[in-house]
Amino acid sequence: MAERTPWSLAGALRGLRGRKTIDDSTWEDLEEALLVADFGPDITEALMAQMRAQVAKYSTTDPEDLNRMLREALEERLAKHDTTLKLSDRPAVVLVVGVNGVGKTTTIGKLAKFVANSGRSVVVGAADTFRAAAVDQLATWAERAGVDIVRPQMEGQDPSAVAYQTVEWAIAHGTEIVIIDTAGRLQTKSGLMDELSKIRRVIEKQAPIAEVLLVLDATTGQNGLAQAEAFLEHAGVTGLVLTKLDGSAKGGFVLAVQERTGIPVKLVGNGEGIGDLAGFTPHAFAAALIG
């Protein structure tokens, strides 16, 4: 991930390091770099204050020191939460949620492959019965990943029913991991958000839900926070997946999301290939950010 991501923050900070001493323009550049990386005004202000305090404390004037302190601060903030996926239940049910077009179905395809590669049996449930051809899209991914799929019995079927049948199928066949796709929904549509709560309740009748993964698009800005809070409330999100990190977007808003909601980033997606999914490592993420 680190090599492929063209962080412009890194570029901006490189210019910053070229200077001899820390002066006003250094601070301005730093603030600008953080804002452009989508960290948002709150986190930016907090980081700026922290950096100023540290620079004063160690009375350093070397931009190189500032850079190192920034990386450490970011790493520390990012590493506050446990980023491992918990899939120890049998079956381990993973519900994947998010707004429209963030890459839920693609993420499921990659995740299914990822888990299947480590020798676990996987079934995916096509509970996105709303969008045109979403079921076929998931079926293609399931085929590529070589896993089973439970399809809706008819068009426009209640997604909760599909989720239920998928779990039922998994229990009957002794499948270890169940991954359920849901339709994209904007967090402001309360009716659709309630539907998500229902899917959750219905699944829990048969098996506890191991993980609810919220997929966030790295190109999203501060609205990512609103998304995370709403999905946390309605779906009980336990982890974040950050997708489209192979683009020019910075995804800095996840730090704000993580701090505000306490939900850790667990996976990152960085391409359209089936292998383009990786676990989240705060160290690598921060390093990629700072360059």
Add this chain to the structure above:
Amino acid sequence: MATFGTLSSRLTETFKNLRTKGKLSPADIDGTVREIRRALLEADVSLNVVKAFTGAVRERALGDEVNRALNPAQQVVQIVNEELVAILGGNQRRLQFAKKPPTVIMLAGLQGAGKTTLAGKLAKYLAKDKHTPLLVACDLQRPNAVTQLEVVAKNAGVAVFSPEPGNGVGDPVKVAKASIKYAIDKQHDIVIIDTAGRLGVDAELMKQASDIRKATNPDEVLFVIDAMTGQDAVATALAFQEGVDFTGVVLSKLDGDARGGAALSVVSETHRPILFASTGENLDDFEPFYPDRMASRILDLGDILTLIEQAQEAFDEDEAAKVAQKFATDTFTLEDFLSQMQQLRNMGSIKKMMSMLPGAGAMKAQLDNFDEREIVRTEAIIQSMTIAERRTPKLLNGSRRLRIAKGSGMSVTEVNALVNRFEQAAKMMKTVAKGGVPQIPGMGPIPGAGYGGKGKVPLKKKGSKSGNPAKRAAENAALASGVPLGGAAAGGSGSGFGLGSAAGGATVATGAKAPPTAEELSALQKMLGRG
């Protein structure tokens, strides 16, 4: 969600402090500009645009024009609005059609921006205007994108050209080229090319998009961008501008609570106009983009013009005139009330309509709780009355009310509340019909209603007159049928009467007016609660 504050609610908050002041000191302006900067950043407006914007606002706010104005704070609001409109493009532009059909429209954008859905919406929109669009499946990359487009085309009732199965098979450039010939043969006058999503940094795919463009020579290349996009919007837009040189922008997912930021940035950095806005998952949730209205939306002045347009579509002018007559002569009955309500329901979702009203941002939480079925219940109550009772509500004594409650499956209390509200609404409407436009709460900032402040005085008084505040609060909290009722009466008749002045009215003038303060909002809610 309320805690984050969208751009509109942040600015509303900022201006609340400003509007209580008679004169502005440079420190006031600096403080406000800082708030605006923060609000814009939180709304994902790109940093460069924020800098330019706040600079311009600050300069103008410090200038003479502000301090000479009667109310300097309102002047600042006007400046912000004007600058927003200026950035958003000032004027709207329509699709350019080719002199010799077919007109070719190509869609491009990041993955998940909403291109395929948009293709369907655009096709349906054009088909409504008697065009015969052809959808072309050039997204041969994403699994089953071709199938999705075929389903979308079927739902939109338009033709689709999909010679290749997709999923990585086939050459999009060839498909695009062949589609033009196909369209000419089959006499389609518009060709809409759906392309695969691609990242701005992906040089290879950019080249492919550029090849499709060269092969088809489109009249319009539309760049579809998600309204939720962050700071990256500008980088992506510039990459696409360089790669395929789009001619216009479409803003998708505008029905979420992120609004404005990306739109502002993209338009100001690429100088390409936003042509359309996509506002929902249904194929009809699609509208032309109005820069001036968007500015008002960002400033939380509501989207009165869109609202009026919808009202115009749904309401029968004659019917409205009749109702107006009834209001004026005090012969408005529960029967008319019922038909008004049914008309209102023709306009579609009440929630959607309410959210277009000024100050609706602050009411977002209440709006979310608002239950559309409340209208159905109110209808049930009225329908459980005899014709005589509907015409003369005075007939309604205790036993009649009990019968009605049983008949409609509601409690007597609810029947009582309805009758009370109806009486108050009728009284209010009577005043309105006689020319008291500013007293309609939802229609406050209609153009021609004078400069903000004045119109609001009667509103406040009216609100405070409305009786026991605790009871009001309780009613508001429950958001009893009051909202639909008040909304029904106010929205319905208001559009009927106010159209003449509103349609011709300048939006900028509307926008110039200050958004309602919290107390005015609560007054508004009180009005709605009892209206």
